[in-house]
Amino acid sequence: MTVAVTGASGQLGRLVVEALLREGASPIVAIVRDPSKVADLAERGVDVRQASYDDPASLDRALDGVDRVLLISGNEFGERVAQHTNVIRAAERAGVELLAYTSIPRANDNPLVLAREHIGTEAVLASSTVPYALLRNGWYWENYLGGLAHAVESGVLHGAAGEGRVAGAARADYAEAAAKVLTTDGHAGQVYELGGDERLTYAELAQAISTAAGKQVDYRNLSEADYAAALQQAGLPAEYATVLADADSGIAQGVLDVTSGDLQKLLGRPSTPAVEVFRAALA
Structure with missing residues:
Protein backbone atom coordinates (compact mmCIF):
# COMPACT_ATOMS: atom_id res chain seq x y z
CA MET A 1 0.00 0.00 0.00
CA THR A 2 1.46 3.33 -1.07
CA VAL A 3 0.84 6.22 1.32
CA ALA A 4 1.42 9.86 0.35
CA VAL A 5 1.68 13.05 2.39
CA THR A 6 1.25 16.47 0.79
CA GLY A 7 3.15 19.43 2.21
CA ALA A 8 5.70 16.94 3.52
CA SER A 9 8.40 19.56 4.06
CA GLY A 10 6.22 21.54 6.46
CA GLN A 11 6.18 21.23 10.22
CA LEU A 12 3.19 18.86 10.37
CA GLY A 13 3.98 17.02 7.13
CA ARG A 14 7.49 16.10 8.16
CA LEU A 15 6.23 14.79 11.49
CA VAL A 16 3.64 12.64 9.70
CA VAL A 17 6.33 11.14 7.47
CA GLU A 18 8.45 10.42 10.55
CA ALA A 19 5.46 8.73 12.19
CA LEU A 20 4.86 6.64 9.06
CA LEU A 21 8.50 5.56 9.09
CA ARG A 22 8.13 4.49 12.73
CA GLU A 23 4.98 2.57 11.78
CA GLY A 24 6.97 0.72 9.11
CA ALA A 25 4.76 1.99 6.30
CA SER A 26 6.14 1.38 2.81
CA PRO A 27 6.27 2.80 0.26
CA ILE A 28 5.92 6.38 1.52
CA VAL A 29 5.55 9.28 -0.92
CA ALA A 30 6.50 12.79 0.25
CA ILE A 31 4.90 15.45 -1.97
CA VAL A 32 6.72 18.79 -1.79
CA ARG A 33 7.29 21.92 -3.84
CA ASP A 34 11.04 21.90 -3.15
CA PRO A 35 12.60 18.40 -2.97
CA SER A 36 15.86 19.81 -1.61
CA LYS A 37 14.10 20.48 1.69
CA VAL A 38 13.51 16.77 2.27
CA ALA A 39 16.72 15.33 0.84
CA ASP A 40 17.27 13.58 4.17
CA LEU A 41 13.96 11.75 3.79
CA ALA A 42 14.92 10.61 0.29
CA GLU A 43 18.13 9.19 1.76
CA ARG A 44 15.98 7.14 4.15
CA GLY A 45 13.99 5.56 1.33
CA VAL A 46 11.06 7.97 1.06
CA ASP A 47 9.85 8.55 -2.51
CA VAL A 48 10.05 12.34 -2.89
CA ARG A 49 7.82 13.79 -5.63
CA GLN A 50 7.62 17.42 -6.65
CA ALA A 51 4.21 19.04 -6.99
CA SER A 52 2.33 22.23 -6.21
CA TYR A 53 -1.26 22.68 -5.08
CA ASP A 54 -1.59 25.16 -7.96
CA ASP A 55 -0.42 22.70 -10.64
CA PRO A 56 -2.93 19.90 -11.43
CA ALA A 57 -0.55 18.14 -13.84
CA SER A 58 2.14 17.89 -11.17
CA LEU A 59 -0.42 16.54 -8.71
CA ASP A 60 -1.44 13.85 -11.20
CA ARG A 61 2.18 12.74 -11.42
CA ALA A 62 2.64 12.89 -7.65
CA LEU A 63 -0.43 10.76 -6.91
CA ASP A 64 0.22 8.15 -9.57
CA GLY A 65 -0.01 4.72 -7.93
CA VAL A 66 -0.93 6.17 -4.51
CA ASP A 67 -3.50 4.28 -2.43
CA ARG A 68 -3.95 6.65 0.49
CA VAL A 69 -3.11 10.33 0.81
CA LEU A 70 -3.04 12.91 3.56
CA LEU A 71 -4.01 16.35 2.29
CA ILE A 72 -2.45 18.83 4.69
CA SER A 73 -4.23 22.16 4.43
CA GLY A 74 -2.18 24.86 2.73
CA ASN A 75 -1.12 28.17 4.23
CA GLU A 76 -1.99 30.56 1.41
CA PHE A 77 -5.12 32.11 2.87
CA GLY A 78 -7.72 33.00 0.29
CA GLU A 79 -6.39 30.42 -2.16
CA ARG A 80 -6.81 27.25 -0.15
CA VAL A 81 -10.20 25.98 -1.33
CA ALA A 82 -9.10 26.13 -4.97
CA GLN A 83 -5.74 24.56 -4.12
CA HIS A 84 -7.28 21.78 -2.06
CA THR A 85 -9.81 21.13 -4.82
CA ASN A 86 -6.91 20.53 -7.22
CA VAL A 87 -5.58 17.82 -4.90
CA ILE A 88 -9.03 16.25 -4.46
CA ARG A 89 -9.63 16.10 -8.21
CA ALA A 90 -6.18 14.57 -8.75
CA ALA A 91 -6.99 11.98 -6.08
CA GLU A 92 -10.19 11.15 -7.93
CA ARG A 93 -8.32 10.71 -11.20
CA ALA A 94 -5.72 8.53 -9.47
CA GLY A 95 -8.37 6.27 -7.93
CA VAL A 96 -7.11 6.93 -4.40
CA GLU A 97 -8.90 4.67 -1.91
CA LEU A 98 -8.73 7.15 1.00
CA LEU A 99 -8.00 10.86 1.31
CA ALA A 100 -7.58 12.23 4.84
CA TYR A 101 -7.84 16.00 5.23
CA THR A 102 -6.57 18.17 8.11
CA SER A 103 -9.52 20.41 8.95
CA ILE A 104 -10.58 22.36 12.06
CA PRO A 105 -12.86 21.36 15.00
CA ARG A 106 -16.61 21.62 14.45
CA ALA A 107 -16.12 22.80 10.89
CA ASN A 108 -19.86 22.45 10.25
CA ASP A 109 -20.62 25.39 12.58
CA ASN A 110 -17.24 26.89 13.50
CA PRO A 111 -17.41 30.72 13.42
CA LEU A 112 -13.66 31.36 13.25
CA VAL A 113 -12.16 33.18 10.28
CA LEU A 114 -9.70 30.28 10.10
CA ALA A 115 -12.57 27.84 9.58
CA ARG A 116 -13.99 29.34 6.38
CA GLU A 117 -11.68 27.62 3.91
CA HIS A 118 -11.85 24.36 5.84
CA ILE A 119 -15.64 24.49 5.53
CA GLY A 120 -15.27 25.10 1.80
CA THR A 121 -12.85 22.20 1.41
CA GLU A 122 -15.10 19.83 3.35
CA ALA A 123 -17.94 20.77 1.00
CA VAL A 124 -15.79 19.86 -2.01
CA LEU A 125 -14.92 16.52 -0.42
CA ALA A 126 -18.58 15.80 0.32
CA SER A 127 -19.40 16.13 -3.38
CA SER A 128 -16.34 14.24 -4.61
CA THR A 129 -16.06 10.57 -5.52
CA VAL A 130 -12.98 9.88 -3.42
CA PRO A 131 -13.53 8.15 -0.03
CA TYR A 132 -12.34 10.50 2.69
CA ALA A 133 -11.79 11.01 6.42
CA LEU A 134 -11.81 14.35 8.20
CA LEU A 135 -9.06 14.99 10.74
CA ARG A 136 -10.41 18.07 12.47
CA ASN A 137 -7.23 19.04 14.26
CA GLY A 138 -7.52 21.15 17.37
CA TRP A 139 -5.01 23.72 18.57
CA TYR A 140 -1.30 22.92 18.68
CA TRP A 141 0.51 23.87 21.88
CA GLU A 142 3.23 25.04 19.47
CA ASN A 143 0.89 27.84 18.40
CA TYR A 144 1.97 29.65 21.57
CA LEU A 145 5.71 29.34 21.03
CA GLY A 146 5.94 32.55 18.99
CA GLY A 147 5.08 34.62 22.06
CA LEU A 148 6.65 32.30 24.64
CA ALA A 149 9.94 34.16 25.15
CA HIS A 150 8.15 37.49 25.52
CA ALA A 151 5.69 36.03 28.03
CA VAL A 152 8.53 34.63 30.13
CA GLU A 153 10.57 37.83 29.92
CA SER A 154 7.66 40.15 30.72
CA GLY A 155 5.90 37.80 33.14
CA VAL A 156 2.64 38.34 31.27
CA LEU A 157 0.74 36.20 28.75
CA HIS A 158 -1.68 38.37 26.79
CA GLY A 159 -4.78 37.08 25.05
CA ALA A 160 -8.49 37.54 24.50
CA ALA A 161 -9.77 34.09 25.46
CA GLY A 162 -11.43 35.00 28.76
CA GLU A 163 -12.28 31.86 30.72
CA GLY A 164 -12.57 29.72 27.60
CA ARG A 165 -10.74 26.41 27.41
CA VAL A 166 -8.51 25.13 24.64
CA ALA A 167 -7.97 21.38 24.28
CA GLY A 168 -4.50 21.54 22.80
CA ALA A 169 -1.94 18.87 22.03
CA ALA A 170 1.53 18.68 20.53
CA ARG A 171 1.84 18.89 16.75
CA ALA A 172 3.50 15.45 16.87
CA ASP A 173 0.34 14.02 18.47
CA TYR A 174 -1.79 15.09 15.52
CA ALA A 175 0.87 13.78 13.13
CA GLU A 176 0.88 10.38 14.81
CA ALA A 177 -2.93 10.24 14.65
CA ALA A 178 -2.83 11.01 10.92
CA ALA A 179 -0.29 8.22 10.39
CA LYS A 180 -2.61 5.80 12.19
CA TYR A 192 -12.49 12.84 13.92
CA GLU A 193 -12.78 15.81 16.29
CA LEU A 194 -9.24 15.93 17.61
CA GLY A 195 -8.18 17.64 20.82
CA GLY A 196 -5.88 16.97 23.75
CA ASP A 197 -6.50 15.67 27.26
CA GLU A 198 -5.68 19.04 28.81
CA ARG A 199 -8.46 21.62 28.46
CA LEU A 200 -6.73 24.75 29.67
CA THR A 201 -7.91 28.27 30.29
CA TYR A 202 -5.31 30.90 29.44
CA ALA A 203 -4.70 31.40 33.18
CA GLU A 204 -3.83 27.70 33.36
CA LEU A 205 -1.78 28.04 30.19
CA ALA A 206 0.20 30.82 31.88
CA GLN A 207 0.79 28.50 34.83
CA ALA A 208 2.11 25.81 32.48
CA ILE A 209 4.53 28.38 31.05
CA SER A 210 5.51 29.35 34.61
CA THR A 211 6.27 25.72 35.45
CA ALA A 212 8.31 25.23 32.28
CA ALA A 213 10.26 28.46 32.71
CA GLY A 214 10.71 28.39 36.48
CA LYS A 215 9.38 31.96 36.56
CA GLN A 216 5.93 33.29 37.31
CA VAL A 217 3.84 34.24 34.29
CA GLN A 233 2.33 46.68 17.79
CA ALA A 234 4.53 43.63 18.38
CA GLY A 235 5.20 43.47 14.65
CA LEU A 236 2.60 41.04 13.29
CA PRO A 237 0.86 41.89 10.01
CA ALA A 238 -2.61 43.33 10.54
CA GLU A 239 -4.41 40.46 8.80
CA TYR A 240 -2.58 37.79 10.83
CA ALA A 241 -3.14 39.71 14.09
CA THR A 242 -6.87 39.84 13.31
CA VAL A 243 -6.97 36.08 12.69
CA LEU A 244 -5.19 35.32 15.99
CA ALA A 245 -7.44 37.65 17.97
CA ASP A 246 -10.48 36.09 16.31
CA ALA A 247 -9.20 32.64 17.32
CA ASP A 248 -8.93 33.76 20.95
CA SER A 249 -12.47 35.10 20.77
CA GLY A 250 -13.54 31.69 19.51
CA ILE A 251 -11.74 30.00 22.40
CA ALA A 252 -13.72 32.24 24.76
CA GLN A 253 -16.87 30.82 23.12
CA GLY A 254 -15.68 27.22 23.54
CA LEU A 263 -7.27 11.85 19.42
CA GLN A 264 -6.61 9.61 22.40
CA LYS A 265 -8.38 6.67 20.75
CA LEU A 266 -6.27 7.01 17.61
CA LEU A 267 -3.06 7.38 19.60
CA GLY A 268 -3.82 4.72 22.17
CA ARG A 269 -2.34 7.04 24.79
CA PRO A 270 -2.85 10.46 26.40
CA SER A 271 -1.80 13.57 24.49
CA THR A 272 1.37 15.51 25.26
CA PRO A 273 1.03 18.03 28.13
CA ALA A 274 1.56 21.70 27.33
CA VAL A 275 4.34 22.03 29.89
CA GLU A 276 6.42 19.44 28.03
CA VAL A 277 6.14 21.38 24.78
CA PHE A 278 7.01 24.67 26.49
CA ARG A 279 9.90 23.15 28.43
CA ALA A 280 11.40 21.67 25.25
CA ALA A 281 11.06 25.00 23.43
CA LEU A 282 12.68 26.97 26.25
CA ALA A 283 15.55 24.48 26.48
Whole structure:
Protein backbone atom coordinates (compact mmCIF):
# COMPACT_ATOMS: atom_id res chain seq x y z
CA MET A 1 0.00 0.00 0.00
CA THR A 2 1.46 3.33 -1.07
CA VAL A 3 0.84 6.22 1.32
CA ALA A 4 1.42 9.86 0.35
CA VAL A 5 1.68 13.05 2.39
CA THR A 6 1.25 16.47 0.79
CA GLY A 7 3.15 19.43 2.21
CA ALA A 8 5.70 16.94 3.52
CA SER A 9 8.40 19.56 4.06
CA GLY A 10 6.22 21.54 6.46
CA GLN A 11 6.18 21.23 10.22
CA LEU A 12 3.19 18.86 10.37
CA GLY A 13 3.98 17.02 7.13
CA ARG A 14 7.49 16.10 8.16
CA LEU A 15 6.23 14.79 11.49
CA VAL A 16 3.64 12.64 9.70
CA VAL A 17 6.33 11.14 7.47
CA GLU A 18 8.45 10.42 10.55
CA ALA A 19 5.46 8.73 12.19
CA LEU A 20 4.86 6.64 9.06
CA LEU A 21 8.50 5.56 9.09
CA ARG A 22 8.13 4.49 12.73
CA GLU A 23 4.98 2.57 11.78
CA GLY A 24 6.97 0.72 9.11
CA ALA A 25 4.76 1.99 6.30
CA SER A 26 6.14 1.38 2.81
CA PRO A 27 6.27 2.80 0.26
CA ILE A 28 5.92 6.38 1.52
CA VAL A 29 5.55 9.28 -0.92
CA ALA A 30 6.50 12.79 0.25
CA ILE A 31 4.90 15.45 -1.97
CA VAL A 32 6.72 18.79 -1.79
CA ARG A 33 7.29 21.92 -3.84
CA ASP A 34 11.04 21.90 -3.15
CA PRO A 35 12.60 18.40 -2.97
CA SER A 36 15.86 19.81 -1.61
CA LYS A 37 14.10 20.48 1.69
CA VAL A 38 13.51 16.77 2.27
CA ALA A 39 16.72 15.33 0.84
CA ASP A 40 17.27 13.58 4.17
CA LEU A 41 13.96 11.75 3.79
CA ALA A 42 14.92 10.61 0.29
CA GLU A 43 18.13 9.19 1.76
CA ARG A 44 15.98 7.14 4.15
CA GLY A 45 13.99 5.56 1.33
CA VAL A 46 11.06 7.97 1.06
CA ASP A 47 9.85 8.55 -2.51
CA VAL A 48 10.05 12.34 -2.89
CA ARG A 49 7.82 13.79 -5.63
CA GLN A 50 7.62 17.42 -6.65
CA ALA A 51 4.21 19.04 -6.99
CA SER A 52 2.33 22.23 -6.21
CA TYR A 53 -1.26 22.68 -5.08
CA ASP A 54 -1.59 25.16 -7.96
CA ASP A 55 -0.42 22.70 -10.64
CA PRO A 56 -2.93 19.90 -11.43
CA ALA A 57 -0.55 18.14 -13.84
CA SER A 58 2.14 17.89 -11.17
CA LEU A 59 -0.42 16.54 -8.71
CA ASP A 60 -1.44 13.85 -11.20
CA ARG A 61 2.18 12.74 -11.42
CA ALA A 62 2.64 12.89 -7.65
CA LEU A 63 -0.43 10.76 -6.91
CA ASP A 64 0.22 8.15 -9.57
CA GLY A 65 -0.01 4.72 -7.93
CA VAL A 66 -0.93 6.17 -4.51
CA ASP A 67 -3.50 4.28 -2.43
CA ARG A 68 -3.95 6.65 0.49
CA VAL A 69 -3.11 10.33 0.81
CA LEU A 70 -3.04 12.91 3.56
CA LEU A 71 -4.01 16.35 2.29
CA ILE A 72 -2.45 18.83 4.69
CA SER A 73 -4.23 22.16 4.43
CA GLY A 74 -2.18 24.86 2.73
CA ASN A 75 -1.12 28.17 4.23
CA GLU A 76 -1.99 30.56 1.41
CA PHE A 77 -5.12 32.11 2.87
CA GLY A 78 -7.72 33.00 0.29
CA GLU A 79 -6.39 30.42 -2.16
CA ARG A 80 -6.81 27.25 -0.15
CA VAL A 81 -10.20 25.98 -1.33
CA ALA A 82 -9.10 26.13 -4.97
CA GLN A 83 -5.74 24.56 -4.12
CA HIS A 84 -7.28 21.78 -2.06
CA THR A 85 -9.81 21.13 -4.82
CA ASN A 86 -6.91 20.53 -7.22
CA VAL A 87 -5.58 17.82 -4.90
CA ILE A 88 -9.03 16.25 -4.46
CA ARG A 89 -9.63 16.10 -8.21
CA ALA A 90 -6.18 14.57 -8.75
CA ALA A 91 -6.99 11.98 -6.08
CA GLU A 92 -10.19 11.15 -7.93
CA ARG A 93 -8.32 10.71 -11.20
CA ALA A 94 -5.72 8.53 -9.47
CA GLY A 95 -8.37 6.27 -7.93
CA VAL A 96 -7.11 6.93 -4.40
CA GLU A 97 -8.90 4.67 -1.91
CA LEU A 98 -8.73 7.15 1.00
CA LEU A 99 -8.00 10.86 1.31
CA ALA A 100 -7.58 12.23 4.84
CA TYR A 101 -7.84 16.00 5.23
CA THR A 102 -6.57 18.17 8.11
CA SER A 103 -9.52 20.41 8.95
CA ILE A 104 -10.58 22.36 12.06
CA PRO A 105 -12.86 21.36 15.00
CA ARG A 106 -16.61 21.62 14.45
CA ALA A 107 -16.12 22.80 10.89
CA ASN A 108 -19.86 22.45 10.25
CA ASP A 109 -20.62 25.39 12.58
CA ASN A 110 -17.24 26.89 13.50
CA PRO A 111 -17.41 30.72 13.42
CA LEU A 112 -13.66 31.36 13.25
CA VAL A 113 -12.16 33.18 10.28
CA LEU A 114 -9.70 30.28 10.10
CA ALA A 115 -12.57 27.84 9.58
CA ARG A 116 -13.99 29.34 6.38
CA GLU A 117 -11.68 27.62 3.91
CA HIS A 118 -11.85 24.36 5.84
CA ILE A 119 -15.64 24.49 5.53
CA GLY A 120 -15.27 25.10 1.80
CA THR A 121 -12.85 22.20 1.41
CA GLU A 122 -15.10 19.83 3.35
CA ALA A 123 -17.94 20.77 1.00
CA VAL A 124 -15.79 19.86 -2.01
CA LEU A 125 -14.92 16.52 -0.42
CA ALA A 126 -18.58 15.80 0.32
CA SER A 127 -19.40 16.13 -3.38
CA SER A 128 -16.34 14.24 -4.61
CA THR A 129 -16.06 10.57 -5.52
CA VAL A 130 -12.98 9.88 -3.42
CA PRO A 131 -13.53 8.15 -0.03
CA TYR A 132 -12.34 10.50 2.69
CA ALA A 133 -11.79 11.01 6.42
CA LEU A 134 -11.81 14.35 8.20
CA LEU A 135 -9.06 14.99 10.74
CA ARG A 136 -10.41 18.07 12.47
CA ASN A 137 -7.23 19.04 14.26
CA GLY A 138 -7.52 21.15 17.37
CA TRP A 139 -5.01 23.72 18.57
CA TYR A 140 -1.30 22.92 18.68
CA TRP A 141 0.51 23.87 21.88
CA GLU A 142 3.23 25.04 19.47
CA ASN A 143 0.89 27.84 18.40
CA TYR A 144 1.97 29.65 21.57
CA LEU A 145 5.71 29.34 21.03
CA GLY A 146 5.94 32.55 18.99
CA GLY A 147 5.08 34.62 22.06
CA LEU A 148 6.65 32.30 24.64
CA ALA A 149 9.94 34.16 25.15
CA HIS A 150 8.15 37.49 25.52
CA ALA A 151 5.69 36.03 28.03
CA VAL A 152 8.53 34.63 30.13
CA GLU A 153 10.57 37.83 29.92
CA SER A 154 7.66 40.15 30.72
CA GLY A 155 5.90 37.80 33.14
CA VAL A 156 2.64 38.34 31.27
CA LEU A 157 0.74 36.20 28.75
CA HIS A 158 -1.68 38.37 26.79
CA GLY A 159 -4.78 37.08 25.05
CA ALA A 160 -8.49 37.54 24.50
CA ALA A 161 -9.77 34.09 25.46
CA GLY A 162 -11.43 35.00 28.76
CA GLU A 163 -12.28 31.86 30.72
CA GLY A 164 -12.57 29.72 27.60
CA ARG A 165 -10.74 26.41 27.41
CA VAL A 166 -8.51 25.13 24.64
CA ALA A 167 -7.97 21.38 24.28
CA GLY A 168 -4.50 21.54 22.80
CA ALA A 169 -1.94 18.87 22.03
CA ALA A 170 1.53 18.68 20.53
CA ARG A 171 1.84 18.89 16.75
CA ALA A 172 3.50 15.45 16.87
CA ASP A 173 0.34 14.02 18.47
CA TYR A 174 -1.79 15.09 15.52
CA ALA A 175 0.87 13.78 13.13
CA GLU A 176 0.88 10.38 14.81
CA ALA A 177 -2.93 10.24 14.65
CA ALA A 178 -2.83 11.01 10.92
CA ALA A 179 -0.29 8.22 10.39
CA LYS A 180 -2.61 5.80 12.19
CA VAL A 181 -5.48 6.73 9.88
CA LEU A 182 -3.29 6.26 6.82
CA THR A 183 -1.99 2.84 7.89
CA THR A 184 -5.08 1.19 9.38
CA ASP A 185 -8.52 0.37 7.99
CA GLY A 186 -12.06 1.54 8.65
CA HIS A 187 -11.60 5.30 8.43
CA ALA A 188 -13.50 6.18 5.25
CA GLY A 189 -16.48 8.37 6.10
CA GLN A 190 -15.22 9.10 9.61
CA VAL A 191 -15.07 12.57 11.16
CA TYR A 192 -12.49 12.84 13.92
CA GLU A 193 -12.78 15.81 16.29
CA LEU A 194 -9.24 15.93 17.61
CA GLY A 195 -8.18 17.64 20.82
CA GLY A 196 -5.88 16.97 23.75
CA ASP A 197 -6.50 15.67 27.26
CA GLU A 198 -5.68 19.04 28.81
CA ARG A 199 -8.46 21.62 28.46
CA LEU A 200 -6.73 24.75 29.67
CA THR A 201 -7.91 28.27 30.29
CA TYR A 202 -5.31 30.90 29.44
CA ALA A 203 -4.70 31.40 33.18
CA GLU A 204 -3.83 27.70 33.36
CA LEU A 205 -1.78 28.04 30.19
CA ALA A 206 0.20 30.82 31.88
CA GLN A 207 0.79 28.50 34.83
CA ALA A 208 2.11 25.81 32.48
CA ILE A 209 4.53 28.38 31.05
CA SER A 210 5.51 29.35 34.61
CA THR A 211 6.27 25.72 35.45
CA ALA A 212 8.31 25.23 32.28
CA ALA A 213 10.26 28.46 32.71
CA GLY A 214 10.71 28.39 36.48
CA LYS A 215 9.38 31.96 36.56
CA GLN A 216 5.93 33.29 37.31
CA VAL A 217 3.84 34.24 34.29
CA ASP A 218 0.32 35.63 34.70
CA TYR A 219 -2.49 35.92 32.19
CA ARG A 220 -3.85 39.33 31.23
CA ASN A 221 -7.11 39.28 29.31
CA LEU A 222 -7.76 41.93 26.66
CA SER A 223 -10.66 42.67 24.38
CA GLU A 224 -10.41 41.14 20.91
CA ALA A 225 -9.72 44.57 19.38
CA ASP A 226 -7.08 45.48 21.96
CA TYR A 227 -5.36 42.12 21.56
CA ALA A 228 -5.25 42.51 17.78
CA ALA A 229 -3.77 45.99 18.22
CA ALA A 230 -1.17 44.65 20.66
CA LEU A 231 -0.15 41.94 18.20
CA GLN A 232 0.26 44.53 15.45
CA GLN A 233 2.33 46.68 17.79
CA ALA A 234 4.53 43.63 18.38
CA GLY A 235 5.20 43.47 14.65
CA LEU A 236 2.60 41.04 13.29
CA PRO A 237 0.86 41.89 10.01
CA ALA A 238 -2.61 43.33 10.54
CA GLU A 239 -4.41 40.46 8.80
CA TYR A 240 -2.58 37.79 10.83
CA ALA A 241 -3.14 39.71 14.09
CA THR A 242 -6.87 39.84 13.31
CA VAL A 243 -6.97 36.08 12.69
CA LEU A 244 -5.19 35.32 15.99
CA ALA A 245 -7.44 37.65 17.97
CA ASP A 246 -10.48 36.09 16.31
CA ALA A 247 -9.20 32.64 17.32
CA ASP A 248 -8.93 33.76 20.95
CA SER A 249 -12.47 35.10 20.77
CA GLY A 250 -13.54 31.69 19.51
CA ILE A 251 -11.74 30.00 22.40
CA ALA A 252 -13.72 32.24 24.76
CA GLN A 253 -16.87 30.82 23.12
CA GLY A 254 -15.68 27.22 23.54
CA VAL A 255 -14.99 26.57 19.85
CA LEU A 256 -11.67 24.79 20.51
CA ASP A 257 -12.72 22.92 23.65
CA VAL A 258 -12.77 19.44 22.10
CA THR A 259 -14.00 16.64 24.37
CA SER A 260 -14.57 13.75 21.94
CA GLY A 261 -11.59 11.63 22.98
CA ASP A 262 -10.94 10.85 19.29
CA LEU A 263 -7.27 11.85 19.42
CA GLN A 264 -6.61 9.61 22.40
CA LYS A 265 -8.38 6.67 20.75
CA LEU A 266 -6.27 7.01 17.61
CA LEU A 267 -3.06 7.38 19.60
CA GLY A 268 -3.82 4.72 22.17
CA ARG A 269 -2.34 7.04 24.79
CA PRO A 270 -2.85 10.46 26.40
CA SER A 271 -1.80 13.57 24.49
CA THR A 272 1.37 15.51 25.26
CA PRO A 273 1.03 18.03 28.13
CA ALA A 274 1.56 21.70 27.33
CA VAL A 275 4.34 22.03 29.89
CA GLU A 276 6.42 19.44 28.03
CA VAL A 277 6.14 21.38 24.78
CA PHE A 278 7.01 24.67 26.49
CA ARG A 279 9.90 23.15 28.43
CA ALA A 280 11.40 21.67 25.25
CA ALA A 281 11.06 25.00 23.43
CA LEU A 282 12.68 26.97 26.25
CA ALA A 283 15.55 24.48 26.48
